[in-house]
Amino acid sequence: MVPHEMRVIKSSEADTEEWDCPSCGRRLLLRWPPRFSRIVLHPGDERALHVGGRRAAPVDMLTEPEKAWLSEHGIAWE
Numbered sequence: 001m002v003p004h005e006m007r008v009i010k011s012s013e014a015d016t017e018e019w020d021c022p023s024c025g026r027r028l029l030l031r032w033p034p035r036f037s038r039i040v041l042h043p044g045d046e047r048a049l050h051v052g053g054r055r056a057a058p059v060d061m062l063t064e065p066e067k068a069w070l071s072e073h074g075i076a077w078e
């Protein structure tokens with residue numbers, strides 16, 4: 001199965017981003033550390049693997065627990 005690549009379509013606050021999947025329409029709100037949260041606005045295709053595309057801060061800056069958290073919540077990182 002080809003992973004869906006999500007992209008940031010809006011960042012309304014410094015630590016909050018709205019993500020969109022162009023393939024299936026999945027949309028969610030992510031809030032970054034130190035106050036992680038995730039709100040699914042539209043589930044899209046929940047069977048698909050979703051990977052994170054570009055974002056403002058490099059993925060390298062995420063700690064392993066943060067990456068694990070994202071993975072558990074529907075966004076896998078390389």
Ligand SMILES: [Zn+2]
Nearest residue numbers: 004021023024
């Ligand atoms: Zn998708």
